[in-house]
Amino acid sequence: MKTNLLFTMLLSVFISPNSFAKSSTHLDAHVHGLSELTVILEDKTLDIELRSPAVNLVGFEYKATSEQEISLVKQAELLLKQHDALFVLPNGQCELKKQNIDISNIVSNKDTHAEHEHEHEHEHEHEHEHAEASHSDVIAHYQFRCAKPLALSQVTVKLFEAFPGIQQVNAMWITATQQNSKTLTANNQIIDLQ
Ligand SMILES: [Zn+2]
Numbered sequence: 001m002k003t004n005l006l007f008t009m010l011l012s013v014f015i016s017p018n019s020f021a022k023s024s025t026h027l028d029a030h031v032h033g034l035s036e037l038t039v040i041l042e043d044k045t046l047d048i049e050l051r052s053p054a055v056n057l058v059g060f061e062y063k064a065t066s067e068q069e070i071s072l073v074k075q076a077e078l079l080l081k082q083h084d085a086l087f088v089l090p091n092g093q094c095e096l097k098k099q100n101i102d103i104s105n106i107v108s109n110k111d112t113h114a115e116h117e118h119e120h121e122h123e124h125e126h127e128h129e130h131a132e133a134s135h136s137d138v139i140a141h142y143q144f145r146c147a148k149p150l151a152l153s154q155v156t157v158k159l160f161e162a163f164p165g166i167q168q169v170n171a172m173w174i175t176a177t178q179q180n181s182k183t184l185t186a187n188n189q190i191i192d193l194q
Pocket of ligand 1: 030032053054055061106134136
């Protein structure tokens with residue numbers, strides 16, 4: 001959670017409210033089938049943050065209780081940890097420094113039941129009408145250190161193969177020379193950094 005907060009702060013420093021007004025509302029959106037990816041390259045540090053409706057990754061958005069649900073969550077977590085299968089980073093000599101997979105929204109952390117479940121524990125607000133069917137996101141944050149950041153030509157995003165539930169990824173990226181966004185699909189997986 002701490003890294004996510006930092007990341008948001010970092011973002012707000014980089015993104016002036018005017019120029020990126022549209023994209024920043026994007027960041028808070030929760031649309032099934034759609035995931036959000038933010039890529040920031042600053043000096044040698046490459047931050048990649050994936051925010052996805054849980055349903056895209058495990059097929060549901062409540063706290064896993066059955067054995068099958070729990071194993072789906074574990075499987076998704078394992079896949080998300082395989083950063084080099086999800087993100088191909090050519091030429092930059094990038095090495096993972098840390099990663100944080102936040103699946104807390106779909107993991108049952110207490111044995112107690114529904115009534116006092118902290119449904120609104122997560123900071124971002126959803127604008128959904130039905131109070132009963134809650135939506136939840138999974139957030140994965142990866143930080144790399146790139147020995148040759150200027151040589152990093154692209155980020156190939158291979159989330160679609162790992163998670164068929166992800167149909168589109170709204171990608172936004174910021175480097176020293178670029179501030180851009182694009183919708184990625186299974187047939188269009190490349191963020192061009194140069
Ligand atoms: Zn949802």
